[in-house]
Amino acid sequence: MLVIPAIDLKDGQCVRLKQGRMEDSTVFSDAPEEMAAQWKEKGARRLHLVDLNGAFVGEPVNGAIVEAIAKAHPDLPLQIGGGIRDLATIEAYLKAGVRYVIIGTQAVKNPAFVAEACKAFPGHVIVGLDAKDGWVATDGWAKVSTVNVVDLAEQFADDGVDSIIYTDIARDGMMQGVNIEATVRLAEASSIPVIASGGVSRMEDIIQLCKVADTETGAGIMGAITGRAIYEGALDLGEAQAYCDKS
Template sequence: MLIIPAIDLKDGKCVRLKQGRMEDDTVFSDDPVAMATQWVNQGARRLHLVDLNGAFDGVPVHKEVVTAIAKAHPDLPIQLGGGVRSLSTIEQYLSAGLNYIIIGTKAAEEPEFVEEACREFSGAIMVGIDAKDGMVATHGWANVTDVKATELAKRFADAGVSSIVYTDIAKDGMMAGVNIEQTVALAKACGLPVIASGGVTNLDDIKALKPYSEHLLGAITGRAIYEGQLDLAQAQALFDA
């Protein structure tokens, strides 16, 4: 399992939100490339990038910064989500050096788009499922649908998706622990590797996730490592043990 640092981009800066609220952000760095390097130096084996502006606007906003991060770390697997709504956007990001592209809102609204993307970019497509009380949320979490997260995940079981990032909105940025029950239930429902996101706070959360390595590819962490509540190297070592 991997512990994956999150770099959330808003207005060119590295921030963290609370429960996805754009107005409730904390700026941690004006230099996202330097922040990426910091996590790599601490042993990160993959990075999770989010174009927050892109998620709300529906178009990529941080291509320049994202490309700079990829160029700075050409051998590091990087996944990105936020504002991915077209095949051309996916192609541009992959050409820029990214390895995995996460389709979120578009996956919920047009599941067939994911299947098309998987055919076009085999092995590079991930699906981001964000949920509030088990129901799928879209458009930067601004819209909560009547679709169950587990049902949406099942839709992609045989689509060629490499993995799913599952985020519990209520937990995200709140330092309140991971919703392991729902995360594992979703992984079992679809049979795909799942990356847990939202609420990873300390080593106790890592210990709680480890028994489910059969279903989980890893866990994304943001605020906890930025505020020093979780040591990235220690967390990865615990997963490796």
């Protein structure tokens, strides 16, 4: 299982939000490129980037920073989400050196776009499903839909999606632990590998996710995204990845 550091970009800075609220952000660095280098040095094998401004306006805003990180670390797989609403944006990111693009809002509003993107860029599309009480949220988590997260995930089973990032909004940035039950429920219901996100805040979360991923039922949990915990020192990235490698 991969432990994936998150670099959330807002106004050119590396920040963390609480429950997706733009007004409740903590700035951890004015130099996101340096943070990327730091996490790579500590053993990261993939980075999770989010253009928070882009998620709200519906198009990339911090794209230049993403491109700079990709250029500086061509051997480090990057996944980027936030403001990806058309094929042109996907193509631009992939040409810049990003490995995976994350489709979130468009996956809810226009599920057919996911199939279109997978056909155009096979092996490079991740679907981001962010949920509150089991219901999918869109537009930078500003709106909660009437779409059930498990039902939506099942729609993408035959599209060729690389993986699904499942984020429990209520846990995100709150250091309260990952929602194991909801993550397992989604992983068991879907044939697509799941990356857990939201509340991954301590070593116990990593241990529990590894245990679940190894069960005979085969809940396909392939990774866990963590942000505030590694920035504040509550979780050691190197230790967590080493544990996953041995499990």
